[in-house]
Amino acid sequence: MNSEINYCYPENNATCLKSLRQTKMSILLYLSAGILIVVAVFGNLFVIITVAHFGQLHTPTNLFVLSLAVADFLSGFILPFQFIDVIENCWYFGDAFCPYFKTYFYFLLFVSVLNLVSISFDRYFAVCNPFLYSSYVTNSVAGSCIIFIWLLAFLYTYTFLFHTGGLLVTDWCVGICVFVHYTDWWMVHYTLTFLLPMLLILCLYSVIFVTARRHVKAINCMMKETKSASRIVVIAFIVLCSPFFVFILVRMLFTINSENLGQVRLALTYLSTLNCCIDPIMYALFYPWFRKSLKMMVTLEIFKSSSLTTIHPSIFQPAESEHRVTGGSAGAIPSQHRAQGRNQSRAGCQPTVALMTNIF
Numbered sequence: 622m623n624s625e626i627n628y629c630y631p632e633n634n635a636t637c638l639k640s641l642r643q644t645k646m647s648i649l650l651y652l653s654a655g656i657l658i659v660v661a662v663f664g665n666l667f668v669i670i671t672v673a674h675f676g677q678l679h680t681p682t683n684l685f686v687l688s689l690a691v692a693d694f695l696s697g698f699i700l701p702f703q704f705i706d707v708i709e710n711c712w713y714f715g716d717a718f719c720p721y722f723k724t725y726f727y728f729l730l731f732v733s734v735l736n737l738v739s740i741s742f743d744r745y746f747a748v749c750n751p752f753l754y755s756s757y758v759t760n761s762v763a764g765s766c767i768i769f770i771w772l773l774a775f776l777y778t779y780t781f782l783f784h785t786g787g788l789l790v791t792d793w794c795v796g797i798c799v800f801v802h803y804t805d806w807w808m809v810h811y812t813l814t815f816l817l818p819m820l821l822i823l824c825l826y827s828v829i830f831v832t833a834r835r836h837v838k839a840i841n842c843m844m845k846e847t848k849s850a851s852r853i854v855v856i857a858f859i860v861l862c863s864p865f866f867v868f869i870l871v872r873m874l875f876t877i878n879s880e881n882l883g884q885v886r887l888a889l890t891y892l893s894t895l896n897c898c899i900d901p902i903m904y905a906l907f908y909p910w911f912r913k914s915l916k917m918m919v920t921l922e923i924f925k926s927s928s929l930t931t932i933h934p935s936i937f938q939p940a941e942s943e944h945r946v947t948g949g950s951a952g953a954i955p956s957q958h959r960a961q962g963r964n965q966s967r968a969g970c971q972p973t974v975a976l977m978t979n980i981f
Contacts, residue, residue, distance in 0.1 A: 629711035629796035636795040639710040640883060647708070650887075654704040657894050662697035664901030665690040671914040674923060678910070681763035682743050686900075688767045689736040693897045696729045700894060707890045710883060712798035716791040719798035723789060724778060731774040733896075734818045739766055741825040748829050781810060804873050815866050819858070861896050865889040 627641040628634060642650070668690040672678045702722055706712055712719065743763075746754040781787065787802035802810075868889055871877065904911035917923045 629709070629713070629794075633795055637711055637793075637797045639796075642708075650708050651704075653891065654700070654708070657891070657898055658697055658700045658704075660901070661693060661700060661894075661897035664898055665694035665697065667915055667918060668901055668904060668911070669694060670918065670923070671911060675910075675914065679760060681758050681760055682740065682747070684760060684763040684767060685736055685740045685743060688770065689733060689740070690900065692729050692732040692736060693900065695725075696733070696897050699725055699729070700897070703890070703894075706798065707887050711796040712791075713796065714798075716798075719791050720782075720789050722798065723800050724782060727782065728774055728778040731777055731814055732771055734814055735770040735774055736767075738818050738821055739770060741822045745825045745829055749832050777813075781806075807869075807873055811866055811870065815862065819862075822858075858896070861892055861899070865893040 627639055628636045629639050630636040669687060672683050672687040672690070699722065702714060703726070714722070743758065746758060782789070782800065785802070785806055787800060787806065790799050790801055791797060793799075868885060872882075901911075905915065914923070
């Protein structure tokens with residue numbers, strides 16, 4: 622890409638430097654950013670309205686999905702600042718706003734990660750320990766976990782940014798907002814916010830799939846509908862998130878002098894931002910309840926009092942079918958429930974995996 626060095630504020634030669642791109646490239650970058658922002662905000666808003674409106678969706682798993690959608694929805698409002706910062710390589714929003722932006726950014730990032738880990742544990746217990754799950758995992762327990770997640774994320778973010786020796790820099794030049802820290806602390810941070818969560822989620826879902834395959838005949842319908850979604854979401858998480866973290870770690874551990882680093886950072890920022898948009902897209906592609914509720918919102922049927930019971934109830938009952946098919950150490954289903962399970966599974970095969978959205 623052809624570019625030339627320019628100042629963030631041309632009238633002040635004490636300002637930071639930026640890359641002045643061709644007009645066509647700038648339009649393309651901002652148009653792409655606008656699409657991602659719209660999908661992140663309105664896609665997750667649809668998820669929030671759907672789960673909040675339909676009482677049949679008020680299950681522990683969906684409460685975690687709701688919490689995740691709220692985090693991604695709120696992330697959509699900081700994406701404009703993030704995109705302008707990486708596209709222009711300049712911070713135009715003032716020194717006073719910089720600490721709030723960084724706090725908000727890291728806070729929502731960790732909230733999303735913790736929600737994803739919680740969803741993974743929820744699905745693990747539902748499939749691998751169904752009787753324990755049905756007895757102890759309730760909406761109130763899930764709600765308490767969600768409150769704990771948001772509080773923990775805030776405490777961690779506040780401590781990491783302001784009480785571990787890091788520094789928010791706004792005075793190196795006019796038009797900069799960066800957070801600098803010791804390499805050891807960055808290693809700890811990325812281990813907690815990326816490496817450990819990724820390993821946990823992959824391990825948990827590996828156990829889930831192994832357990833599910835033992836009962837493949839009983840949960841054939843559920844497997845068909847969740848298999849593709851699960852694989853796509855896991856692959857999307859690895860593909861979208863890993864390059865950015867690898868890039869950051871390489872820059873921390875090795876001295877790299879290249880004129881293309883800014884362009885690499887820009888490309889990886891766009892790639893990682895897809896995490897804010899991926900969940901609603903997966904729901905629309907694989908989840909019947911989301912497609913149905915989305916249609917009801919577009920046609921305004923959701924404002925009718927009958928909308929609460931318009932969608933078939935079995936669409937919202939994954940937990941019972943999971944408990945039915947996974948109970949027992951040998952995976953056998955009581956004969957009186959086999960026919961019922963086969964009939965209800967066709968109507969009630971709601972995928973319950975919502976893995977990865979929003980790691981940055």
